[in-house]
Amino acid sequence: MVGNTENTDLTRAKKAQKFNLWLGLIGMFMMFAALSSGYIVYTASGIDKGLKTTLPNTFILSTLAIVVSSITIQLAFNAAKKKDKPKQKLFLLITMVLGIVFFASQIHSWNVLSERGIFFVSNNASQSFLYIFTGMHLAHIIAGLIVLARAYFGVSSDIPAEKSYFRIELANIFWHFLDILWIYIYVFLLLNQ
Amino acid sequence: MSSTVISHDAAHHDSHGHHQESFLSKYIFSMDHKMIAKQFLITGIIMAVFAMVLSILFRIQLAWPDKEFPLLEVFLGKWAEGGRIKPDFFLSLVTIHGTIMVFFVLTAGLSGTFSNLLIPYQIGARDMASPLMNMLSYWSFLIACIVMVASFFIESGPASAGWTIYPPLSAVPTSISGSGLGQTLWLVSMTFFIVSQVMGGVNYISTILNMRTEGMDLWKMPLTIWALFLTAIVGLLSFPVLVSAVVLLIFDRSFGTSFYLSDLVVQGQILPNEGGSPILFQHLFWFLGHPEVYIVVMPALGLTSEVISTNSRKPIFGYHAMVYSLIGITVLSFIVWGHHMFVTGMNPFLGGVFMITTLIIAVPSAVKGFNYLATLWRGNIRFTPAMMFAIGLVSFFISGGLTGLFLGNATLDINLHDTYFVVAHFHLVMGSASIFGMLCGVYHWYPKMFGRMMNAKLGYLHFWLTFLGAYLVFFPMHFMGIDGVPRRYYAFTEFPFMEKWVSVNVLVTWAAIVAGLGQLAFIYNFFSSIWFGKKATQNPWNSNTLEWTTPVEHIHGNWPGEIPAVHRWPYDYSKPGAEQDFIPQTVPFSETMSSNMPHDFEGNEEAERIQEEWNAKNK
Ligand code: HEM
Ligand SMILES: [Cu+2]
Numbered sequence: 001m002v003g004n005t006e007n008t009d010l011t012r013a014k015k016a017q018k019f020n021l022w023l024g025l026i027g028m029f030m031m032f033a034a035l036s037s038g039y040i041v042y043t044a045s046g047i048d049k050g051l052k053t054t055l056p057n058t059f060i061l062s063t064l065a066i067v068v069s070s071i072t073i074q075l076a077f078n079a080a081k082k083k084d085k086p087k088q089k090l091f092l093l094i095t096m097v098l099g100i101v102f103f104a105s106q107i108h109s110w111n112v113l114s115e116r117g118i119f120f121v122s123n124n125a126s127q128s129f130l131y132i133f134t135g136m137h138l139a140h141i142i143a144g145l146i147v148l149a150r151a152y153f154g155v156s157s158d159i160p161a162e163k164s165y166f167r168i169e170l171a172n173i174f175w176h177f178l179d180i181l182w183i184y185i186y187v188f189l190l191l192n193q
Numbered sequence: 194m195s196s197t198v199i200s201h202d203a204a205h206h207d208s209h210g211h212h213q214e215s216f217l218s219k220y221i222f223s224m225d226h227k228m229i230a231k232q233f234l235i236t237g238i239i240m241a242v243f244a245m246v247l248s249i250l251f252r253i254q255l256a257w258p259d260k261e262f263p264l265l266e267v268f269l270g271k272w273a274e275g276g277r278i279k280p281d282f283f284l285s286l287v288t289i290h291g292t293i294m295v296f297f298v299l300t301a302g303l304s305g306t307f308s309n310l311l312i313p314y315q316i317g318a319r320d321m322a323s324p325l326m327n328m329l330s331y332w333s334f335l336i337a338c339i340v341m342v343a344s345f346f347i348e349s350g351p352a353s354a355g356w357t358i359y360p361p362l363s364a365v366p367t368s369i370s371g372s373g374l375g376q377t378l379w380l381v382s383m384t385f386f387i388v389s390q391v392m393g394g395v396n397y398i399s400t401i402l403n404m405r406t407e408g409m410d411l412w413k414m415p416l417t418i419w420a421l422f423l424t425a426i427v428g429l430l431s432f433p434v435l436v437s438a439v440v441l442l443i444f445d446r447s448f449g450t451s452f453y454l455s456d457l458v459v460q461g462q463i464l465p466n467e468g469g470s471p472i473l474f475q476h477l478f479w480f481l482g483h484p485e486v487y488i489v490v491m492p493a494l495g496l497t498s499e500v501i502s503t504n505s506r507k508p509i510f511g512y513h514a515m516v517y518s519l520i521g522i523t524v525l526s527f528i529v530w531g532h533h534m535f536v537t538g539m540n541p542f543l544g545g546v547f548m549i550t551t552l553i554i555a556v557p558s559a560v561k562g563f564n565y566l567a568t569l570w571r572g573n574i575r576f577t578p579a580m581m582f583a584i585g586l587v588s589f590f591i592s593g594g595l596t597g598l599f600l601g602n603a604t605l606d607i608n609l610h611d612t613y614f615v616v617a618h619f620h621l622v623m624g625s626a627s628i629f630g631m632l633c634g635v636y637h638w639y640p641k642m643f644g645r646m647m648n649a650k651l652g653y654l655h656f657w658l659t660f661l662g663a664y665l666v667f668f669p670m671h672f673m674g675i676d677g678v679p680r681r682y683y684a685f686t687e688f689p690f691m692e693k694w695v696s697v698n699v700l701v702t703w704a705a706i707v708a709g710l711g712q713l714a715f716i717y718n719f720f721s722s723i724w725f726g727k728k729a730t731q732n733p734w735n736s737n738t739l740e741w742t743t744p745v746e747h748i749h750g751n752w753p754g755e756i757p758a759v760h761r762w763p764y765d766y767s768k769p770g771a772e773q774d775f776i777p778q779t780v781p782f783s784e785t786m787s788s789n790m791p792h793d794f795e796g797n798e799e800a801e802r803i804q805e806e807w808n809a810k811n812k
Contacts, residue, residue, distance in 0.1 A: 016322035016403045023395040027433045034434035034477055038441070042452070042473055049468070121449040123467035128450045132441065 014166055021170055025177050028140065032181065035136070036188055039129045043192065049126050051193045055186075056112040062105040063186055069098035070179040073148075077172040080165050085155055088168065092152045095175065099145050102182075106134055133185050137178070144178050147171045224324035227747050229331050230310035231642055234635070236331075237302020238719070240338055241628075242712070244293035249702075249709050251286040254278045256702035258684040258695070272350065280683045284353035285371050287681055291356030292379070293341065296386055299489040299627045301334050301393075304428075307492055307634050308397045308421045310642065314740030315415050317406025317757065319750040322399040326392045333389035340382035344375045352379035355681065357478055360453035360471045364445045368459050376446070380439055387432045394425040394432075406739070408759035412516075413778070415738050415763040416509060419516050420495025423523045424488050430527070431484040438477035445469070472537050479530035486623050487526045490590075491519060493630020494561060497583040499763075500637050501565055503736045504580035505572025506774050508764035511564045518557030525554040535603045536610050544603045551601035555594065562591050573767065573774070577734070578652025582633035585660050586626045593622025596671065611681075614674025617667045625663045632659075635719070640733050644745045645726030651718040655711055662708025669697050735775045737763045742779055761793070787811070 043049045076091035110131065113119075120131040151171040154164035223229060250269075253262065254277075261276035272282040309327065313320055321327045344351035353371030354363035358379070366373045401422045405414075414422075441452040445466070453474045454466035502509040509515060531539065531547030539547075565587045574580065596618040600606050609615060632655075639647050673694050678685070685691040685698065732741040739759070743751050757779040765776040770788035782789050782800065786807045794800040 012403065013322070016399045019399045019403060020323060020326070020395050023398055023429060024391075027391055027395070027429050030430055031433040031437050034437040034480065038437065038452075038473055038477055041476055042470060045470055045473075046468075120444075121451075123451055125450065125452045125469055128444070128452065132444070136440070 017166075018170065018173070021173055025174075028177075029181070031136070032133070032185065035129070035133060039126065039133075039188075039192070042129070043126050049124055051126050051130065051189070052124065053113075053116060053118055053127075053193070055189055055193055056109045058105050058109040058112055059186060062102050062109065063182065065098045065102040065105060066179050066182050069095045069102065070176055072098065073172050073175045076151075077168050080155075080168045083161065088155045089152065092148060092155065092168075092171075096145060096148050096152070099141060099148065099175075103138060103141055103145075106138055109134070130189065133189065137182055137185060140178055140181070144171075144175055147174055222328065224320075224328045225747075225749060226309045226313045226320050226324070226327065227642070227751075229327055230306050232331050233302060233305030233309060233334070234642070236335060236338060237298050237306060237631075238716070240293050240302065241298045242716070243342065244290050244298065245709055245712065247286045247290040247293075249705060250278065251283055251290070252698075252702040252705045254283055254683070255685065256695070256699045258686050281353060281370050282350060283683050284355075284369070284681070285351045285375070288353050288355050288371070288379075289341065289344075289351050292352075294624065295356055295485065295489065296383070297334075297338055297341070299623070299631070300428075300485070301337075301386065301389065303492050303627060303631045303634075304397075304421065304424055304488070305331070305334065305389075305393060306631075307417070307496060307638075308393065308425065310638060311417050311740065312397055312400050312421060313404070313751060314641070314743065315418050315738050315763075316401060316404060316409050317739050317752075317759065318400060318404035319752075319756070321396050322403055323396055326396050330389045330393035330396065333385045333392070337382045337385035337389060340378055340385065344378040344382075347374050347378070349373045349375055351375040357482065358442070359478075360442060360445065360474050361457055364442055364453050365457065365459055365464065366446060367462075380443060383435075383439065387436055390428050390432050394428040397421060397425040398429065406756045406759060412513075413759055413762050415495075416498035416512070416515055416519075417492075417495040417738075419519055420491045420498070423519050424491045424495075427484045427488050427491070427523055427526060431481040431488075434477060435481040438474060438481070441477075442474065472534070475534050475537060476530070479533045480527070482533065483530040484526045486619070487522055489623055489627045490630070491522065493586060493627040493634075494519070494590075496630050496634040496637070497565070497586045499736075499738070500579050500583040500633050501568050501587075502764050502766060503637075503734050503775075504575045504577055504583070505568050506575070506766045507568055507572045508766055509564070510567035510570075511560075512762065512764060514560055515564055518560040521557035522554060525550060525557070529554055532601055532603075532606070535606045541603075548601060548603045552598065555598055555601070558590075558594055558597075562587065562594065577636070578647070578649055578656060579633045579637035581653065581656040581660075582629045582636060585656065586629040586633060588660075589621045589626040589629060589663070593618055593620070593626060597622060608677070609674055611679055612674035613670040613678050613680055616680050617670035617674060620667045620670075621663075625667065629659075632715070637734065638740075639719075639722070639726075640729030640745075641740055641743075643723050643726070644729050644747070645722050646729050646733065647718050647722045647726060651714045655714040655718070658711025658714070659708055662704050662711060665704035666701050666708065669701055673697065732777075735773075737765060737775055737777045739778060742777065 072091045072095045076088050076095060079085075079087035079091060113130065118127050118130070120128055122128050148171055151164070151167040154167040220228065223232070250265075253265075262273075263276045265273035265278065266276050269278070269282070272279055278286070309321070312318070341351075349370045351371055352358070352363070352375045353369055354376065358376070362368055363372060363376055366376070401414075401418060441450075444450040445453050449465065451466040451469035453471050454464065454469040455471075457464040457466065498509055498515060529547060529551045531543060532551040535544050535547070569584070569587075596614065600609055600615065600618055636647055636652055639645070676690075676694070678691050678694055682688075682691075685695050729745055731743075731745055734741075739757065742757055744753060759778045760781045761776065761778055763778050765771070765788075767774045768776060768785075768788045768790075771785060772787075776785055776788070782793060782804075786804065789804050791801065791804075794804070
């Protein structure tokens with residue numbers, strides 16, 4: 001009886017925590033929704049506004065990296081379901097590497113942009129927005145990498161299997177969100193370039 | 194009752210085992226929702242007193258712009274050289290007063306206190322979904338408070354761009370002394386504040402959706418819970434938008450971007466920023482700002498619904514209508530923000546759209562007003578101090594809401610915008626109404642929080658001083674506004690057409706001082722009753738909701754045994770045929786055969802049949 005109630009309590013707490021994560025994602029999404037509408041309002045305020053450039057091709061590399069990483073985190077999660085530790089570790093590691101590739105590629109895109117004369121500090125804030133979108137997303141990527149690392153150490157250390165499974169589950173949701181968020185930003189910018 | 198809802202025994206508890214509670218873990222780093230509620234409340238009260246003192250200071254300036262008060266210099270030093278408050282500091286006072294009242298008192302203080310106290314209690318949960326996040330939420334709030342207050346102790350003074358921190362004033366650090374470090378601290382403080390709100394809000398939503406006790410379906414939840422729930426949703430959707438607005442502002446301030454800035458000359462210097470639009474900030478700000486005003490008032494409405502029903506000894510009139518109007522307000526509050534911007538040169542068509550949505554939001558607000566009155570109508574009213582404040586809220590909500598209808602008309606607003614008429618409107622409908630809702634909640638749930646009763650006589654004194662004071666302070670402002678007197682002006686003596694209003698300002702300031710002193714009755718009552726109040730009984734107001742089934746002494750996990758299951762809605766007051774004039778939610782229908790109504794059974798035929806048999810037998 002006692003064990004039983006403890007269990008329901010625990011699953012309940014987990015359910016609630018997972019739910020919290022979803023709510024958090026809604027909040028993060030609202031932040032980017034606000035930036036998008038800010039961008040639209042600003043860009044519509046004059047014909048001299050707008051990106052006035054094409055997006056750097058490095059964004060395509062970033063997109064590839066993060067889409068593949070979304071697949072690998074899913075594979076890691078699937079491995080966790082099957083309790084396959086080595087595979088979990090492998091795929092988590094690949095995901096993290098891809099996350100870092102994404103990060104580097106985004107930073108590189110900033111270099112490409114500034115070589116074209118498009119700077120963060122600019123009298124055309126549409127161009128500044130480009131940096132804001134990618135920068136804010138990268139801030140989330142950093143958080144995502146920490147979450148992934150936590151999941152990785154959860155698998156390699158000897159914390160209870162359930163706990164480490166739960167970490168991967170949450171990391172999986174969060175990382176997919178970051179992927180979808182980037183695609184949203186990319187498409188949004190493509191439509192506005 | 195065979196319902197097993199998580200029995201509570203010493204062995205369990207999610208993340209932390211049972212341990213001896215030290216002073217630190219009990220009072221400071223507490224994760225217990227009841228303690229966190231008290232922390233929010235007491236912090237909120239302290240901040241409210243602080244903000245009130247600020248308002249008295251700027252009221253003194255407005256009433257006696259030419260007089261010198263050497264005492265002010267003693268306390269304020271260079272901000273009141275020669276005994277007169279400096280113009281820059283006047284703006285700081287107005288700014289921080291607004292910020293603290295809106296965000297720290299009526300958002301965090303109100304929602305934080307009552308969400309924490311009542312959500313677990315009234316839905317039948319041991320604690321919040323995530324007690325740790327809950328604790329962090331309080332701690333970020335406290336840091337936010339400390340940073341905000343600390344900005345008074347820096348060389349250049351606190352922020353002074355208004356609680357709405359419109360650029361360019363807030364974005365150009367050299368524009369006014371308060372826009373320097375003071376504004377930076379303001380932004381830091383608000384960042385912590387938003388973190389606190391989001392963590393708290395996520396927790397409230399999740400707790401309500403995941404942790405309700407058996408039988409507590411959504412339509413059996415008290416209106417307090419509905420209000421707190423929808424408030425948290427509004428907060429979750431709107432505060433992140435403020436984050437975005439603030440991020441852009443920070444880059445404009447410190448990194449030279451031009452999101453909001455353009456064509457500026459400050460102190461003879463041409464600023465390099467070009468091409469930005471301050472209107473963009475207003476859009477982003479009011480997308481949060483308008484929902485924010487409902488974040489402030491909805492919890493107050495929820496608390497009063499409960500108190501009015503309990504103390505009228507009547508079911509709340511139109512429970513479903515109350516819930517639907519809260520939902521209506523929640524949705525509509527996101528599409529009316531443009532009414533704060535009618536004079537920014539927006540396209541008249543867009544202005545028309547915002548005007549229509551604004552007038553539509555008055556409908557659910559009015560529904561709530563009517564339902565309160567209908568609940569009071571022919572009720573068996575008990576005028577407890579909490580009830581007095583609840584009725585006070587209804588009064589302010591109506592008188593302040595009516596002026597909203599004037600402001601909502603773009604044509605009228607062009608004249609009234611940024612005048613004292615707006616100040617009157619929102620201080621009645623938001624300021625006074627929410628403060629009264631909060632005080633009503635404090636008086637009503639004090640026995641639950643501290644196990645003792647507050648002194649009723651002091652409560653009535655407090656009520657009348659505050660109620661009359663608030664009307665005397667804010668009602669005359671309508672007339673000033675209609676005469677075109679702008680808000681936030683430092684001295685009425687500088688403009689011939691405003692000079693006639695100085696005498697009214699004297700009245701207003703005296704009223705504010707008296708009402709301010711009236712709060713001493715509350716402060717004394719509140720703090721002394723913690724130790725010396727009359728001991729409370731378990732259910733002092735004969736109320737139906739679950740929190741009154743818990744023991745007076747606080748225990749970890751709220752209920753000593755199983756969490757009770759819920760069988761009925763929370764408003765069975767004065768039900769015909771019942772033995773008492775209240776039937777708690779935990780009483781099953783099988784124990785109240787003499788008062789059951791056909792619709793109580795929600796179509797359960799078996800139960801209806803049993804009831805009919807009983808009725809036939811007991812004719
Ligand atoms: C009955 C429905 C309401 C309508 C139609 C309405 C309409 C308006 C309008 C048009 C303004 C802008 C005035 C201006 O700046 O020129 C305004 C300002 C304001 N309203 Fe309302 N309002 C309503 C209810 C409320 C409620 C319930 C609250 C808060 C609980 C509230 C809080 C405020 C605040 C804080 C401001 C002023 C903000 C500022 O400029 O500092 N209003 N209202
Ligand atoms: Cu509004």
